[in-house]
Amino acid sequence: MQGFNQLNKAFESRVRLGIMSILLVNDWVNYTDMKDTLGLTDGNLASHVSSLEKLEYIQVRKEFVGKKPQTSYAATQLGKLEFQKHIDGLERLLKGS
Amino acid sequence: MQGFNQLNKAFESRVRLGIMSILLVNDWVNYTDMKDTLGLTDGNLASHVSSLEKLEYIQVRKEFVGKKPQTSYAATQLGKLEFQKHIDGLERLLKGS
DNA sequence: ATTTTTAACTTTGAAACACAAAGTCCTTTT
DNA sequence: AAAAGGACTTTGTGTTTCAAAGTTAAAAAT
Numbered sequence: 001m002q003g004f005n006q007l008n009k010a011f012e013s014r015v016r017l018g019i020m021s022i023l024l025v026n027d028w029v030n031y032t033d034m035k036d037t038l039g040l041t042d043g044n045l046a047s048h049v050s051s052l053e054k055l056e057y058i059q060v061r062k063e064f065v066g067k068k069p070q071t072s073y074a075a076t077q078l079g080k081l082e083f084q085k086h087i088d089g090l091e092r093l094l095k096g097s
Numbered sequence: 098m099q100g101f102n103q104l105n106k107a108f109e110s111r112v113r114l115g116i117m118s119i120l121l122v123n124d125w126v127n128y129t130d131m132k133d134t135l136g137l138t139d140g141n142l143a144s145h146v147s148s149l150e151k152l153e154y155i156q157v158r159k160e161f162v163g164k165k166p167q168t169s170y171a172a173t174q175l176g177k178l179e180f181q182k183h184i185d186g187l188e189r190l191l192k193g194s
Numbered sequence: 195a196t197t198t199t200t201a202a203c204t205t206t207g208a209a210a211c212a213c214a215a216a217g218t219c220c221t222t223t224t
Numbered sequence: 225a226a227a228a229g230g231a232c233t234t235t236g237t238g239t240t241t242c243a244a245a246g247t248t249a250a251a252a253a254t
Binding site: 031032042043045046047050062068069070071 | 229230231232233234
Binding site: 110112137138139140141144145148164165166 | 240241242243244245249250251252
């Protein structure tokens with residue numbers, strides 16, 4: 001089975017798959033946009049985000065925009081690399097044998 | 098997010114992804130081959146298989162080959178269809194936005 | 195004729211995960 | 225002063241994952 005062992009458990013959840021695929025093409029995405037784009041609840045997004053952060057697959061930036069706090073996310077180099085591997089695994093799996 | 102909502106929870110596990118992708122290109126695959134190809138334990142394969150069977154995504158055939166019992170699996174039409182939708186979702190997700 | 199092996203499970207149990215709802219905290223708008 | 229917004233954390237419940245061990249029935253080996 002080509003690719004099967006390249007699959008990363010961290011990306012098996014559709015939510016984390018969504019987060020990473022957004023962060024692969026967008027450099028910084030804020031909390032609210034992420035939540036709305038994926039249609040998640042606050043708690044749900046927060047927990048998936050924190051698990052990706054713990055793995056150092058994404059980084060979190062907190063700042064004030066105007067007077068409001070804003071949290072944004074970006075994929076780290078490691079995150080992009082691991083996600084690419086996962087995608088490659090998927091593609092091989094689906095094309096292969 | 099293109100594709101995100103086309104993702105099927107049933108295929109989020111790498112094991113079930115593996116099973117389905119094998120059954121998409123091979124008509125009937127037996128228990129032992131499936132287990133070895135994916136490197137799974139007995140119990141693990143059995144449980145994933147039974148969850149896919151419950152959803153009617155795969156069908157199970159039991160017969161004797163020579164003197165030995167043999168269980169084989171194939172994807173149903175529904176299974177192939179749903180899996181295709183999932184794959185399409187994945188592709189859109191990964192290419193899109 | 196026993197013992198061992200093979201095939202295919204089922205059961206068990208512990209850990210991880212998913213997710214909504216509710217609560218928190220701090221700030222800003224009204 | 226009250227309400228609302230942003231970003232969480234906590235809680236609780238239900239589901240999933242997976243290996244290990246146990247089960248059954250037949251076949252092969254001794």
